[in-house]
Structures are given as structure tokens and as C-alpha cells.
Amino acid sequence: SVVFFVSEFAKKQFIHYQGLESLSSKTRVVPNGVDTNTFRPVPAVQKVALKKRLGFATTGSFLILFSGRIDEKKGIMHLVKALRFLPKYFHLIIAFPAMRERQSLSHYQSLLSEINKLSLSKRVRFVEHPDHINQYYQIADCTVLPSEREYFSLVILESFASCTIFLGTSVGFIPEFLAGVDEGLIIKSTNPSVIANKIAWVSRLTKKARGAIIQSGMGKARGFTWSLATQAIVREILFLYNTVKTKSSIRYE
Numbered sequence: 001s002v003v004f005f006v007s008e009f010a011k012k013q014f015i016h017y018q019g020l021e022s023l024s025s026k027t028r029v030v031p032n033g034v035d036t037n038t039f040r041p042v043p044a045v046q047k048v049a050l051k052k053r054l055g056f057a058t059t060g061s062f063l064i065l066f067s068g069r070i071d072e073k074k075g076i077m078h079l080v081k082a083l084r085f086l087p088k089y090f091h092l093i094i095a096f097p098a099m100r101e102r103q104s105l106s107h108y109q110s111l112l113s114e115i116n117k118l119s120l121s122k123r124v125r126f127v128e129h130p131d132h133i134n135q136y137y138q139i140a141d142c143t144v145l146p147s148e149r150e151y152f153s154l155v156i157l158e159s160f161a162s163c164t165i166f167l168g169t170s171v172g173f174i175p176e177f178l179a180g181v182d183e184g185l186i187i188k189s190t191n192p193s194v195i196a197n198k199i200a201w202v203s204r205l206t207k208k209a210r211g212a213i214i215q216s217g218m219g220k221a222r223g224f225t226w227s228l229a230t231q232a233i234v235r236e237i238l239f240l241y242n243t244v245k246t247k248s249s250i251r252y253e
Contacts, residue, residue: 054139167202
């Protein structure tokens, strides 16, 4: 038998905490994939039209996107608090799937309370279960994932495939991926001021520097398509099948 994991980090965590070191030789790492037909860049003119249609200013603003479930471990509260350290033209979009757990609803209420306390209600927009999440990646100036725990987040692939810079904390697969793009994209701490400084750094990037990071990130993200992930799984299954078949055909005299 073989156990598949989405990243080296996930494999090491599982083996370590389950005390299954003997399982190591029977594991394979096959990363998640991204649909590059859905998550793709759009021309500047189309980007302006999308912003207008989705109800955002077409000029004079910097859009930060968080994409993921409402969960305390996702670090959304850190991101909300970071917004107060940034100029007023920085806005935050929180795109999330439908909330089905009481814990998510409780954290959502905590977020609303903090947003009101910091007078940020005009700068934060919640978008629940968007039909076209890819469009929010396409209009964002950067995506931020300040998680306290991750294994393999599709957000990093979806963002870069959409030609949008991604910032993330040093957890799970994030530092492994970003090290091959630009280590400056790694957020070293979940401290709100540190997150704010990193977002401000992205906003100050020259067109050339920004373009270089995006091209590098897009190139790497295209190596994680669902087609490639499926092919990798099929290869491993065929290898396992042929190995078992060969062993079963051995005759012992």
C-alpha cells in the first residue's frame, strides 16, 4: 500500500505525530493542482471593467485579497488589524465559502466586532461564496494568507496563476514554494505591523520588479496543474500495481 500526501510538510507532520516512521518508505508526495483555464490573468482593460462590475474603484485603491474559510487559524484577524497601519486607499476583500460550523460563525462575529472597533467597515468587504472567485484574484493587487497553520493551500497557486502577487506566512508548503519565487514574499510573523509592512513593500514595487515576481510565480504555479497531479497519481498506482504483479509471479522452489 502507498499513502499520498499533498506536500513534504504534510507527510512529515503526519508521520511525526502519528509515530509512523516505518511508513516513510511507503509514502508519495503528489501536490494539489490549479485549474489554469479558470485562474488566469486578464488584460488591463478587462481588469478595470471587472473592478467596476464588482463595485470597486477603478483607480486610486490597492486591493488586498484573502481567500479561504473563516477560521481563527487562517489569521484573518491579524490581516484586519494590519489594515489600520496602512493608508486609507488600501482595502481588504475577504472571500470565503459558506459557513456551516458554529466556530466559523463565532469568529466571523469577532471579525465584524474588530472591524467596527477599528473603524474599518468602509475598507473591508466580505464576499460569501462568490460564484466567480477567479475574478477577485484578477482584480486584486496582492493576495495575503497570514495562516498560523497550513499543509498545502491552493490559494498560492490560484493567485499566481491569475497574475497576482501572493504573500504568506512561513507555514506548511508556503515557504517551500515562495523560496523558488522570491523569499521577500514570506511573512516572517503574524504580527499585524509586520504583515502591513510586507503589503506596503508590495505596493512600492517597481513595474519591472513586480513583473519579474509575477512571471516567476506564474511559471512555478503552472507546474502544479490538476492534469499533472492526476498523471503523477496514475504513475504511482501503475508502479505499485506492476510491483505487486511482479512479486506475485515469482515462483519459490
